Amino acid sequence: MATWINTPAELQAxxxxxxxxxxxxxxFIRERTFWPQLALVxxxxxxxxxxxxxxxxxxAQALAPWLADTSIIKVMHSASxxxxxxxxxxxxxxxxxxxxQIGASLAGIGGGMGYQKLVQEITGVALAKGExxxxxxxxxxxxxxxxxxxxxxxxxxxxxxxIDMRLREQGRQQWLAxxxxxxxxxxxxxxxxxxxxxxxxxxxxxxxxxxxLLRLLRWRDQQARASDRPxxxxxxNELAVTLARTPPAxxxxxxxxxxxxxxxxxxxxxxxxxxLDTPLEDEDQAPQMLPATDANKQAxxxxxxAVAQCSRDLALxxxxxxxxxHLENYLESRRWPAALAGWRQPLLEPKLQPLLP
Numbered sequence: 001m002a003t004w005i006n007t008p009a010e011l012q013a014x015x016x017x018x019x020x021x022x023x024x025x026x027x028f029i030r031e032r033t034f035w036p037q038l039a040l041v042x043x044x045x046x047x048x049x050x051x052x053x054x055x056x057x058x059x060a061q062a063l064a065p066w067l068a069d070t071s072i073i074k075v076m077h078s079a080s081x082x083x084x085x086x087x088x089x090x091x092x093x094x095x096x097x098x099x100x101q102i103g104a105s106l107a108g109i110g111g112g113m114g115y116q117k118l119v120q121e122i123t124g125v126a127l128a129k130g131e132x133x134x135x136x137x138x139x140x141x142x143x144x145x146x147x148x149x150x151x152x153x154x155x156x157x158x159x160x161x162x163i164d165m166r167l168r169e170q171g172r173q174q175w176l177a178x179x180x181x182x183x184x185x186x187x188x189x190x191x192x193x194x195x196x197x198x199x200x201x202x203x204x205x206x207x208x209x210x211x212x213l214l215r216l217l218r219w220r221d222q223q224a225r226a227s228d229r230p231x232x233x234x235x236x237n238e239l240a241v242t243l244a245r246t247p248p249a250x251x252x253x254x255x256x257x258x259x260x261x262x263x264x265x266x267x268x269x270x271x272x273x274x275x276l277d278t279p280l281e282d283e284d285q286a287p288q289m290l291p292a293t294d295a296n297k298q299a300x301x302x303x304x305x306a307v308a309q310c311s312r313d314l315a316l317x318x319x320x321x322x323x324x325x326h327l328e329n330y331l332e333s334r335r336w337p338a339a340l341a342g343w344r345q346p347l348l349e350p351k352l353q354p355l356l357p
Contacts, residue, residue: 002150006053008062014045015066021073022066023156024094026082027136027149034224034231036085039136044075044153051149055139060090067092075156077101077115083187093188097180100156103163106175111317119155122162127151178342194287195221197325201241202289211283212276213244219275223268235265235272243276290328295357302355303327310351321348331356 005011023044028036041052041063054060066072067086074094076082078101087093104118105111116127134145141149167173195217196202202210220235227234239261248254251273258264258272265272280286290296307322314321321344326337334356336349 002049002051002146004053004146005050006056006059008056008058011050011052011059011062011066014043014048014050015069017045019045019072021075021098021157021160023075023153023160024079024082025076025149025152025156026085027134028081028085029137030081030230032230034228035088036081037137038085038089040141040149042149042153044156049150049153051141051146053139054089055137064090064092067094070095073098073160075100075160077118077152077156077159080183080187083184084190087187087190093184095184096177097184098160098164098176099180099183100159100163102179102183103167103176104159105317105320106172106179107163107166107170108315108317109163109166111319115152118159123155123158125155127155175343182339182342191221193282197287197289197329199237199241199289201237203292203328205241205245205289207288209244210288211279211286212247213240214283214286215275215278215280216240216244216272218280219272223271233263234268236263239264243272247276248273287329287333290332296331299331299355299357300324300327303331303352306351306355307348310347314347327352 023042025042026038027040027042028038030036038054038060041054043050043052043066052059052063054063063086067074067090073096075098076094077099079094079097079099083093083097100118101113101115104113109121110118113121116129119125119127128148128151134148136145164173167176192198194214196210196214199213199217202213205213216235217240220231220240223229223234224231243254243257248257251270254273254276255266255269258266258269290300304324304327307327308318311318311321322340326340329337330340330352336345340348
């Protein structure tokens with residue numbers, strides 16, 4: 001039976017039990033904001049499941065010591081967005097982190113598995129799916145919402161035990177620790193310096209256009225953070241690429257162009273023009289997207305085939321060792337990507353380096 005927690009004192013009482021691990025999950029809303037709005041925190045402590053109301057006064061401050069206490073392992077599933085919500089609301093990240101989705105991938109159980117599928121795979125329990133699009137900000141929550149929320153942490157310890165044992169047998173526990181640490185570091189320093197590299201359409205832009213796209217995406221990110229609005233509400237990807245590929249001659253031409261796009265940020269036209277027309281201080285360091293030439297496609301295919309073979313040798317799901325984006329970055333820069341440092345580098349670099357054209 002889950003326990004509703006809506007006062008800091010109730011939560012602090014459980015902290016005095018000094019658990020060595022907790023299961024964590026969140027429900028949040030992010031449809032109209034840049035930052036996720038934390039609506040519920042689910043916590044498994046021993047045999048108990050706590051449903052914690054972060055909207056209650058002082059609750060965010062009461063949660064922070066739990067997250068910061070490094071003597072407590074935080075077991076979570078697919079934690080990336082939950083981490084952002086914790087950081088924004090509580091000012092802390094849950095360390096150390098055991099992410100069961102990452103762990104299942106590294107243990108060879110399956111890549112990118114959802115919580116319900118992984119629970120059924122490991123425990124045989126079939127969970128209901130009923131409240132995935134619920135309004136978690138409303139109070140009181142319904143019985144079905146409370147049950148759904150409790151289920152999200154009820155089985156985390158069973159997943160942790162099974163996955164950790166398998167990783168230990170395979171000698172891969174450090175792999176998970178490294179990847180969880182990298183995930184935490186990416187959330188702690190969440191400003192993407194080179195956001196243009198994440199847009200597939202950038203590969204069809206010349207180098208000057210890619211730099212203009214970088215300026216626009218950096219500006220968009222700053223505006224979204226400051227106004228707490230989704231990035232696409234500031235400037236959608238299609239318009240950003242259009243402006244980068246064929247920039248208007250002046251601010252007046254930009255204004256006319258924006259009239260053709262219903263969702264264009266016409267009120268921000270002056271700031272948008274300044275961002276488009278003003279070089280960044282670090283533009284000379286900006287990596288470029290790999291051009292979509294036949295030669296590059298063939299070279300990338302060789303790298304992907306080598307990674308796929310290595311994945312098969314290690315019985316790892318596709319996509320765990322290296323993403324297409326990372327391989328494109330390696331092919332373009334000839335420098336080993338920082339995202340593939342750690343345990344991946346000695347496994348992959350000796351196989352991939354000879355394949356560089």
